[in-house]
Amino acid sequence: MELPINKFNKAFENRIRLGVMSILMVNDWVDFSTLKEMLELTDGNLASHIKALEVEQYIEVNKRFINKKPNTSYRATFLGRNAFKEHLNVLENIIKQNE
Amino acid sequence: MELPINKFNKAFENRIRLGVMSILMVNDWVDFSTLKEMLELTDGNLASHIKALEVEQYIEVNKRFINKKPNTSYRATFLGRNAFKEHLNVLENIIKQNE
DNA sequence: AAAATTAACTTTGCATTACAAAGTACTATA
């Protein structure tokens, strides 16, 4: 018997990383401070979770200057989108079971 | 703006507790060794996660003897079922967003 | 009756994860 929960992706088990990904699935480029506001996090905490997703190559980074201020933006990579979709599929199966 | 992930239930953020609950949502009484096999866990690990759900009063416990051997069974309480359904609703909303 | 066995824990110890707070690097502005 195949157990659905064993197909979970560890990278998305945390609510913050799940939140970051779910924002990046529906918005192309989102910058650091926007994510920080949306998720109501300290910058250190957000940075560390972003790093984790970056290490997995689930998001990519774009650093530039806007109005002479540094601005870092993120978006989901193809790899990240697929991994996230798969993770959601696992959840969907659990949900379906309960209908 | 209401952020879905802030409605997550901490009790279900762990894959094992999520697994236990999703099993108990579709089976009335399930005993310890069955859960242990299904989730492929050491007994100490399972016991600790079960305890966590018990403390939240999301599952109830029935201890008895079958064939003169101790047998402990669990089932989801009304409170637990509702909490779990709410948690799945949050996930469902994230999934819907991605369709 | 003593020893071994089984189920279901509990305890221990360690590794991993989470997170706030403080510190840092870089640039811009006063």
Place this chain on the structure above:
DNA sequence: TATAGTACTTTGTAATGCAAAGTTAATTTT
């Protein structure tokens, strides 16, 4: 030169996760 803003990184600590070993109570075997 000093102050401020952005995006980190580091530090320290608390929480979580988990395997392995130990425990308890009843049962079975010797």
